Amino acid sequence: EAQVTQNPRYLITVTGKKLTVTCSQNMNHEYMSWYRQDPGLGLRQIYYSMNVEVTDKGDVPEGYKVSRKEKRNFPLILESPSPNQTSLYFCASRSVYEQYFGPGTRLTVT
Amino acid sequence: GESVGLHLPTLSVQEGDNSIINCAYSNSASDYFIWYKQESGKGPQFIIDIRSNMDKRQGQRVTVLLNKTVKHLSLQIAATQPGDSAVYFCAVGGRPSGSARQLTFGSGTQLTVLP
Numbered sequence A: 001e002a003q004v005t006q007n008p009r010y011l012i013t014v015t016g017k018k019l020t021v022t023c024s025q026n027m028n029h030e031y032m033s034w035y036r037q038d039p040g041l042g043l044r045q046i047y048y049s050m051n052v053e054v055t056d057k058g059d060v061p062e063g064y065k066v067s068r069k070e071k072r073n074f075p076l077i078l079e080s081p082s083p084n085q086t087s088l089y090f091c092a093s094r095s096v097y098e099q100y101f102g103p104g105t106r107l108t109v110t
Numbered sequence B: 001g002e003s004v005g006l007h008l009p010t011l012s013v014q015e016g017d018n019s020i021i022n023c024a025y026s027n028s029a030s031d032y033f034i035w036y037k038q039e040s041g042k043g044p045q046f047i048i049d050i051r052s053n054m055d056k057r058q059g060q061r062v063t064v065l066l067n068k069t070v071k072h073l074s075l076q077i078a079a080t081q082p083g084d085s086a087v088y089f090c091a092v093g094g095r096p097s098g099s100a101r102q103l104t105f106g107s108g109t110q111l112t113v114l115p
Helices: none
Strands: A004-007 A010-013 A019-025 A031-038 A042-051 A054-057 A076-078 A087-094 A099-101 A105-109 B004-006 B010-014 B019-025 B032-038 B045-051 B056-058 B062-067 B072-077 B086-093 B103-105 B109-114
Touching: A004 A087, A010 A019, A019 A031, A019 A087, A019 A105, A042 B086, A042 B103, A099 B045, B004 B086, B010 B019, B019 B032, B019 B086, B019 B109, B032 B062, B045 B056, B045 B062, B045 B072, B072 B086
Parallel strands: A010 A105, B010 B109
Antiparallel strands: A004 A019, A019 A076, A031 A042, A031 A087, A042 A054, A087 A099, A087 A105, B004 B019, B019 B072, B032 B045, B032 B086, B056 B062, B062 B072, B086 B103, B086 B109
């Protein structure tokens, strides 16, 4: 079954404590991306990756890092989380035309 | 750049009626349009897409209409069912570059199906 998985699904943390949200896909897609979803703002792209070792900033990259060492994995790293990064995060992978989203990670930073 | 807006943040329809959800975009060069459904607690799920060389495309109980002249697209759901209750949003994309296609998302319309 085509799938994008994310972990953890829920996370409550404190300001400044580094965290990583993992993302994995089993469709051999080259293109992966991270989005955050906030009420009234829709999905906004944080970072994307066109292939292994190729990453680039999306619309809202400040405060985030990513890496793409393997084709299937695309972790999102928050080196020093702040309360304004409290949000619902989605990882996605796609071929040229079909995009699949993960189930989401609800992050709360206090 | 591209901006995408939806006409109504909420829509309530009676079970069995048809639903129409609208989306407007700003960039006339956009050539790929997708509708997603997002149920509570889940990630967005692809419903249907349309390319700019078409003005209508039909799926199972869904139809997408594209009017490039006024930069507007709509999603029509026939015989709306309780399971259709969800947030629906459109995404608009430009020409692909390799395997990449940048998408801009609307904020969504919450569809509620009344019994």
